[in-house]
Amino acid sequence: MVKKEFPYRLYLVISEEACVHHAYLKVVEQAVKGGVDLVQLREKNSCTEAFLQKAILIKNLLDQYHVPLIINDHLEVAQKVEAFGIHVGTSDIPPTQIRKNWKKVNCLGYSIEDLQQLNTQETHVADYLGISPIFNTPTKTDTIIEWGLIGIETIRATTDKPLVAIGQMNAGNAQEVIKAGANCIAVVSAICAAQNPAKAAEHLRNEIEKA
Numbered sequence: 001m002v003k004k005e006f007p008y009r010l011y012l013v014i015s016e017e018a019c020v021h022h023a024y025l026k027v028v029e030q031a032v033k034g035g036v037d038l039v040q041l042r043e044k045n046s047c048t049e050a051f052l053q054k055a056i057l058i059k060n061l062l063d064q065y066h067v068p069l070i071i072n073d074h075l076e077v078a079q080k081v082e083a084f085g086i087h088v089g090t091s092d093i094p095p096t097q098i099r100k101n102w103k104k105v106n107c108l109g110y111s112i113e114d115l116q117q118l119n120t121q122e123t124h125v126a127d128y129l130g131i132s133p134i135f136n137t138p139t140k141t142d143t144i145i146e147w148g149l150i151g152i153e154t155i156r157a158t159t160d161k162p163l164v165a166i167g168q169m170n171a172g173n174a175q176e177v178i179k180a181g182a183n184c185i186a187v188v189s190a191i192c193a194a195q196n197p198a199k200a201a202e203h204l205r206n207e208i209e210k211a
């Protein structure tokens, strides 16, 4: 595998239902203005058509800001919208299958839930690894481990792939998470539930850059 660049540092994972104070497209735009440089659309409860329509709207918006779009789980939507990439976990289409069916995928993310996964072909073909989760979070409860900072350090020592930290990430822990070895921080609530998504993103981004 040729190692690709992964310059992204603040990753917004968004769904319409996670957005508390503003419409999701407004949250995306404000977040990008505040410093988000990668966005994932994660619609766990939408049918394919609704997911696709949301993806088209977000893609059109993000293209104006030259910010890449990642689609969660759904290969058909990702391909139809010509997304930058896709994120999958251990219960989804395996990364090797995605490589076979989507030759032009630019960025393939894969969730890591245990250390054994690091030695698999699925991990090998991924462009970045999501450390799933750093801390338990009410936003996603079907997780099996809480990696903590030690988990980031352990994974960092094992792989040189870009590492994305997710799960209860916020401005209060962003610096220590980056210092422990994560390249990028992914958030849902810290931006989607903020009164001011632009300010929330800016605060997070500043903490990341200070680390």
Ligand SMILES: Cc1ncc(COP(=O)(O)OP(=O)(O)O)c(N)n1
Residues within 6 Å of the ligand: 011, 013, 040, 042, 072, 073, 087, 088, 089, 090, 091, 092, 109, 111, 130, 131, 132, 140, 164, 166, 186
């Ligand atoms: C950046 C990032 N990391 C991890 C996940 C979780 O993916 P997965 O384990 O497939 O769980 P769902 O998001 O599909 O519920 C993610 N989405 N993004």
Ligand SMILES: Cc1nc(C(=O)O)sc1CCOP(=O)(O)O
Residues within 6 Å of the ligand: 013, 042, 111, 130, 131, 132, 133, 134, 137, 138, 139, 140, 143, 166, 167, 168, 169, 186, 187, 188, 189, 190
């Ligand atoms: C989408 C997602 N994946 C996770 C994982 O552990 O794989 S945790 C998560 C949700 C993160 O939400 P918040 O920033 O609100 O804690």
Ligand SMILES: [Mg+2]
Residues within 6 Å of the ligand: 072, 073, 087, 088, 089, 092
């Ligand atoms: Mg998934």
